Amino acid sequence: MTAVLSIHRSGPLMSVQDDGRYGFRARGVSTSGAMDRDAHAIANALVGNDPGAAAIEFALMGGTFTTDRDVLVAVTGGRCAVDIAAKAVPTWESYLLKAGETLTIGPLRGAVWGYLAISGGITIPEVLGSRSTHLRTALGGLDGRVLSSGDILPLGETGELKPRMLGTPYLRGNAPIAVIPGPQDDYFEESAWKTFLRQPYRTTTSRDRMAMVLDGPALSAFKGHDIVSDATVVGSIQVPGSGKPIVLTADSQTTGGYPKIATVASFELARLAQLPAGRDFMFRKISADVAEELAIHAKDRLSAVIFGLTEK
Template identity: 55%
Template sequence: MTLRVLAAGPLLSVQDPGRPGLRRFGVSAAGPMDPPAMQLANALSHNPDTAAVLEFAGLGGRFHVTRPALVAVTGGDCDLRIDDRPIAAGESHRLMPGETLFIGALRDAVWGYLGIAGGIVSPPVLGARSTHLRSGLGGLGGRRLIEGDVLPLGPAADALPPLRAATPRVSSGAGPVRIVLGPQHQRFASEVLARLLNESFTVSSQRDRMAMVLDGPRLPAIEGHDIVSDGTVPGAIQVPGSGQPIVLMAEAQTTGGYPKIATVIGADLARLAQMPTGSALRFAAVTRDQAEEIWIAHRRFLRGLRDDLQTVPDGAPDTAYLLSCDLVGLFAADEILAPVLPPNSPPGPT
């Protein structure tokens, strides 16, 4: 029971929830760039949240399976087909041996997920299957997947029904990206903090699973940009000597020597990760207590999304089901995104 990669999109890798609890040993958690989208891919595939999926950037690729399997693609809308038959993202479909699953370019998103019933059962490393590309841990040899790779699948029941989400997108909503001021925000003058909160930034092309550099107003520190290295977390906004903020992501290093002006709250970090290169954004400050309340509401929304999954009819769909589908979006003309991850362009946090 295997999944074969016939063609691989950028940064295609195995991901599961990651390796929490090891940062004190210098091992970052890794895991998905968009955890809610990964959880939805697993839910649609009748998997637990802990199952491993495939994550890709911008473009998915082509895949075969050696046994019948339910598959689901989440993260954003895209050209999605089994052989020549268009199918919808955000719901699960039966993929049979001999058929080809094609995942095209994501529209208005960067990170996509392919869930498969039974999950991917590559050997766990330090308690997880997640690939940490920077350090070569997990997944398949610690690297991105390429054409010809074969991945083992876990067992799954034969009669699992296809599912779809009642809510079409997993989102923390629109509006500013919410932040909590960071442990070194005192190193920035009040007018610089006002610049952070009142001016617009743009997602630059310098981005990967480790970090994202933002273009926009410079954020100079009062006493320079070198500090004694201390702990970092995904979402931390470091400011190096260039004054350009760097937002740490899933593969963030565990310590850093640049001052941290703020931290993106957990409920908004996936939304930031999904913003295509060139997107404009603004920040809004919240208190730690407010961030915790937002997180509780966010988790409640995600639980409700899984609880409200609907069964998709096998065979010819009935009228009620067709009326509930976004057929215009499904058959919209394909869009090819500009490259979102330039090769060999690490953002360079410390």
Template identity: 55%
Template sequence: MTRLIVKQAGPMMSVQDRGRSGLLQMGVSGCGPMDVTAMRIANRLVGNDEGDALIEFAHVGGQFEVSEPVLLAVTGGAVSVTIDGTPVATWESYRLDPGQTLRIGALTNAVWGYLALSGGIRTEPVLGARSTHLRSAIGGLEGRRLSAGDVLPLGATQETALAAPRKILRKPLSRSAGPIRVIEGPQAGHFDEAAWQQFLRGPFTVSASRDRMAQMLDGPKITAAAGHDVVSDGTVMGSIQVPASGRPIVLMAERQTSGGYAKIATVASVDLPRLAQALTGCQIRFKRVSRDHAEDLWIAHTRALDEVLTSLDHGAGATMSEGGMP
């Protein structure tokens, strides 16, 4: 079996796939990647299924070796990547042979990066997925962050795949600088018009209090006239809770399945990766849109991404802007 050897590991490095589904009623969150678009592209660049398990890392990558030849791709943002000291590009596929060393440096314009390897990571699935849920200590490798000395099993890579032309996303994924679009949350009525205007005016700053569970925002305090505490109900990735402190909390991939704070809004799916990748200290604003409009945005994004992935499968270079058409 092909093995990936982790020689050095940055913070928050873990095994992730598309995540678990159908288990929310049992208190098991979906988990999965912080930036699903970057994950899907990384997998297709090396010929994997879109949801195959790969490595997600925050801020800094690491150093890796393999026991058999594989294809690799690094996505997520701008970062220095070398094979035996020779620079290679992100958003492209490359061959890595035994005895060679892959080094991934620090991301400069994003928070979350992805390393996909042909064959996919083949740790044992837990509850139908290989995604690591750190707080529950399930999935991935022993339910924990990766560290130096870890060895991960990979699926087989065919010789035909190794000999095929490299796949290239000709223009790395770009992210618009506009407001983060949101729809009204289940407790939108707890907030009067003055609170909504304050929420939409902002601006908010992405704080250093962030991880795979949630991102806290600094900025104007938002008051829920009808009360901040509610009977606990379900959450989704992108739910924006407002506790009594008035400081918004955006729930992310490893969120709890229910919560008892009023949820003023939910981030539109199309903008979730952009918010997840927003650097600490950067300012954001929110824009309220209808559910129908948010759905139309997601459909357009999905179609555009599908076209990009299809073009990669056919060996053609492709370009894409997140949320836009290729």
């Protein structure tokens, strides 16, 4: 008989996400997957899953859960209150959740996206090779929608239940967010580039899994703010007529008709997505070659963190 996870209370934008749906952007299908792929991968590794296994992602607030068998659980993404059977436990570690015990996850502090991984992973059917939920097209996940109270999710088989913790610290800095110019960087004069790189921008509450709108000095495209729609990628920074940059995120559309001044480097996407609303930050320009080197370094760093997990 398949074990299940029961949701008794759900936070906003709670959904099933794995490491993403690849190979279909040319056909108009978004990548989806976890907004913070590092935190998602670490949560899975802490409970003994493959780093890309399906887990629960939530925005700002967790929820309340039970299972009908003993499992390991881990909560990552940021800091928050986590209770198992009314006993407080830390985030970024795994713990045994016994059958029938209640897991409660409170509001995140200093982050936007949180992750709950359960040993065995969530085993809803795959759609186009992924269990990730794309909310705007109702693709994947549980009926393509946000999770809510009363939902029940099937769990995979689990191995030996050995709680783990980080042996290598996982830290993120506060350096400016790295971007690669283009593909329409030539739509913006030098004065606009100086503004973009020398003035702070601020995260806003106008955000979801598709995009985040930034506040700050407006950017003017001297060639105009409308282009023939062309391909976008996760991290594209579009500049509409308002001049307010829009950063495309995991569930973003695959084409767009606004000029893109730059693209957020892949290894910086999670750090930007996790900045709470009202947080000021700066951009810095790097080349594609440097971005590739730094992406390899970031991947190696994540691998080292996962390899360095220790049993408690």
